[in-house]
Amino acid sequence: MPERIKGKGILGNSLIAKLITDKYVYHTPIYRQAKQLIELNVNVAVSTMTDSLAYTCEAMFPLYVKAKEIIFKQNYLQADETPHKALDQDVKGKVHLGYMWVNQSPQNGLVYFDYRKDRGREGPLECLKDYKGYLQTDGYQVYDSYSLNQEIILAGCLAHARRNFFDALDNNRNRAAFVLTEIGKLYKIEAILIETQADTQQRYETRQQQSKPILDSLKEWLDEEALKVLPKSAIGEAMSYTKTRWDKL
Numbered sequence: 001m002p003e004r005i006k007g008k009g010i011l012g013n014s015l016i017a018k019l020i021t022d023k024y025v026y027h028t029p030i031y032r033q034a035k036q037l038i039e040l041n042v043n044v045a046v047s048t049m050t051d052s053l054a055y056t057c058e059a060m061f062p063l064y065v066k067a068k069e070i071i072f073k074q075n076y077l078q079a080d081e082t083p084h085k086a087l088d089q090d091v092k093g094k095v096h097l098g099y100m101w102v103n104q105s106p107q108n109g110l111v112y113f114d115y116r117k118d119r120g121r122e123g124p125l126e127c128l129k130d131y132k133g134y135l136q137t138d139g140y141q142v143y144d145s146y147s148l149n150q151e152i153i154l155a156g157c158l159a160h161a162r163r164n165f166f167d168a169l170d171n172n173r174n175r176a177a178f179v180l181t182e183i184g185k186l187y188k189i190e191a192i193l194i195e196t197q198a199d200t201q202q203r204y205e206t207r208q209q210q211s212k213p214i215l216d217s218l219k220e221w222l223d224e225e226a227l228k229v230l231p232k233s234a235i236g237e238a239m240s241y242t243k244t245r246w247d248k249l
Contacts, residue, residue, distance in 0.1 A: 005059050011044070011052045019049055020056065071112045074105045075133030078157075079143065081119060101127065121145045128152070139245055156248030158183060164238035171234035175225060179238075182218045186211055219246060 005013055022028040030053070034046045071077070081101045088094040101114040101124050116123035121142040128135070132151040137143040138160045146152045162183050168176040189210050193203050226239045242249070 006052075006055050009052060009055070010048055016052050016056050019053060023053070067110055068112050070108070071103060071105045071110050072128070072131050074107050076105070076107060076136070077131065077133065078104045078106060078136045079124070079128075080138065081124075081140070084115070086115075099123075103127070139241060154248050156245040158186070158249055161238075161242045161245070161249060164241050165235075168234035168238045172229065175229070175235050176238065178221075179218065179242075182214055185214050222246075 002012075005016065009016075011019075019030070019033060022033055023030060030049050031046055034044060034049060037044055079102065081099045084098050084100045085095045086098050088096045096117060098115060098117045099119050101116060103112045103114070104110070112127075114123065114127045119142070124142065125145055128146065128149075131149075134153045134155050135143070135146055136155040136157055138157050143154065146154055162180065165176045165179045165183075169180075189206065193206060198206065222239055222243055226236070226243060229236045229239065231237070231240065
């Protein structure tokens with residue numbers, strides 16, 4: 001017999017891989033997968049399938065630990081959180097709205113998922129307590145807590161700032177379109193750097209020579225134009241979001 005994850009396990013490795021993929025990637029519950037197998041004349045008890053998932057997750061846990069170690073040794077991470085409904089272990093049949101806190105390392109493509117039952121700051125602070133480097137996030141206030149850690153340098157996300165101006169096009173097309181055009185110039189510079197596979201020094205020099213003047217000019221424009229629009233309007237809020245986070249951007 002070929003080696004299996006568990007010596008006396010009934011299910012083969014390829015079937016377990018399919019169960020895991022269907023459950024966690026395509027969100028197909030185990031009981032539905034059991035019904036699908038019955039339609040193929042394969043009768044596997046739900047308990048057998050869940051047991052197989054349990055011991056497979058246990059076997060894979062060292063990979064999870066190693067991935068976390070590698071990711072948090074990088075000096076640049078991107079963080080975000082997303083709501084995630086989950087079955088409540090305390091109340092049968094009930095679900096609660098938890099959050100999956102995601103930390104991605106663009107330098108090696110690895111992603112670390114940390115599930116928490118709430119959106120408070122305790123979870124991410126604990127997760128990143130030993131991290132040193134740049135942390136890129138959106139404007140969610142919890143991330144400002146990282147500023148208490150002198151080893152972490154907060155960086156903003158230009159895509160989030162851009163999104164607000166895109167949403168403000170119907171409110172003030174001329175001003176919103178101007179900002180989108182300027183940001184588009186920055187994106188174009190980055191696209192060329194990627195296409196030409198520029199090294200770190202070349203990227204730095206290009207950004208200083210080409211990107212920085214665009215940003216300096218845009219900041220000056222924002223300071224002037226923000227005085228001419230209603231603060232609570234879509235364009236006013238887009239400007240405020242960007243100006244407030246300018247240093248991080």
